[in-house]
Amino acid sequence: MELRHLRYFVAVAEELSFRKAAQRLNVSRPALSKQVKDLEDEMGVKLLERDTVSVTLTKAGEIFLEDSQQLLHDAEHSIQRAKEAQAGHRGKLRIGSVGVIATDFLPKTLKVFHQKFPGVEVEFVEMMPNDQMHALYKGKIDIGFAYGREVENLPNLSSLCVIHSIFGIALSRQHPLAAKKKITLKELRSETLFCLAGEGRSSHKEAICKIYSAEGTKPTKHRKIEGFDSMVTLIAADQGISFLPHVMDLANQDIAIVPIDANQADLDFHMWAVWDGEAATHHVKHFMQLLEERVQGSTNLPQLESDVVSIRDYQTAI
Structure with a gap:
């Protein structure tokens, strides 16, 4: 599992649309769908309910969305702190x-x-x-x-x-x-x-x-x-x-x-x-x-x- 898997899942979960999420991430819809499916397979948990019309979150997906959003926020914060430390603004x-x-x-x-x-x-x-x-x-x-x-x-x-x-x-x-x-x-x-x-x-x-x-x-x-x-x-x-x-x-x-x-x-x-x-x-x-x-x-x-x-x-x- 990589951070990009979390970013792809969060985008789909927030947009509730693979098409809109793909546009937001500037990736193709098939590639996005595959990345989310790979994440579910790796976790052994179904995160999304899909059909030809809509996308909804499962109960597991709702919980994982909250944690994923926090993880991505923490990761961005850590990256920013590291950049500041390298520039001499932290340490x-x-x-x-x-x-x-x-x-x-x-x-x-x-x-x-x-x-x-x-x-x-x-x-x-x-x-x-x-x-x-x-x-x-x-x-x-x-x-x-x-x-x-x-x-x-x-x-x-x-x-x-x-x-x-x-x-x-x-x-x-x-x-x-x-x-x-x-x-x-x-x-x-x-x-x-x-x-x-x-x-x-x-x-x-x-x-x-x-x-x-x-x-x-x-x-x-x-x-x-x-x-x-x-x-x-x-x-x-x-x-x-x-x-x-x-x-x-x-x-x-x-x-x-x-x-x-x-x-x-x-x-x-x-x-x-x-x-x-x-x-x-x-x-x-x-x-x-x-x-x-x-x-x-x-x-x-x-x-x-x-x-x-x-x-x-x-x-x-x-």
């Missing part, structure tokens, strides 16, 4: 979590995406940036985020720079240094320096170490903190300081981010959206297009001379 988009730093560009992009593609479910997967790259390769997420410049070493992945900022000193607004225009590393000698610790957070510590190393000095006191929220709370309570990008809006946390007075250190901070460009589904491509438009049109991102927002494809073999 699921899995994004690696990025935390507070994405509060500017990500929610607004998601809002526009949902308006354009309401049939696509967006799921955020909690994991560290390092884990997100592995998850991308394994197909567990569709879009991930990475910090620093290490995206240049990620083979077979495409990337978009979503944030280009510079590191500053994060400290309590009540701290004596908070009012300064710039802070040197020497002025931080008596401060407790917080570094994010734990699996997947090594990039924060590495960035801080590079800044100190470039200036030929080392922090005198440092402390590892497991979570970002915990670190922010401790900084706001004037228990220590840390290095965070200026793009982070922590004013409501009673934290100031003051520029660093450093001549040699590379203070650039980059965050990248990363995805598998070759295997990307239509809704991934649609989302990344919206994200790129959002980033390029944002007025909240710092306009640095070296700020280049573009898509890069890294095709290096694994």
Whole structure:
């Protein structure tokens, strides 16, 4: 039994005429009659009473008509959903979590995406940036985020720079240094320096170490903190300081981010959206297009001379 058998039967049952049903389906009357007879033979059930004048439904035919109409409706609905999924209008988009730093560009992009593609479910997967790259390769997420410049070493992945900022000193607004225009590393000698610790957070510590190393000095006191929220709370309570990008809006946390007075250190901070460009589904491509438009049109991102927002494809073999 095929869908065409159901379509032929439904047409005859609704028209109660083989001639009208054949015209409706644009098939010959003998071919239509044969298809309906084949359906009855396959089922072992008589669906229609026929004579030279009229066609009527049997009791079995009445029941089968209702079910056939529903089956055809469901089939058309399934076909439409499949077409929408192929076009990127249905499905699921899995994004690696990025935390507070994405509060500017990500929610607004998601809002526009949902308006354009309401049939696509967006799921955020909690994991560290390092884990997100592995998850991308394994197909567990569709879009991930990475910090620093290490995206240049990620083979077979495409990337978009979503944030280009510079590191500053994060400290309590009540701290004596908070009012300064710039802070040197020497002025931080008596401060407790917080570094994010734990699996997947090594990039924060590495960035801080590079800044100190470039200036030929080392922090005198440092402390590892497991979570970002915990670190922010401790900084706001004037228990220590840390290095965070200026793009982070922590004013409501009673934290100031003051520029660093450093001549040699590379203070650039980059965050990248990363995805598998070759295997990307239509809704991934649609989302990344919206994200790129959002980033390029944002007025909240710092306009640095070296700020280049573009898509890069890294095709290096694994």
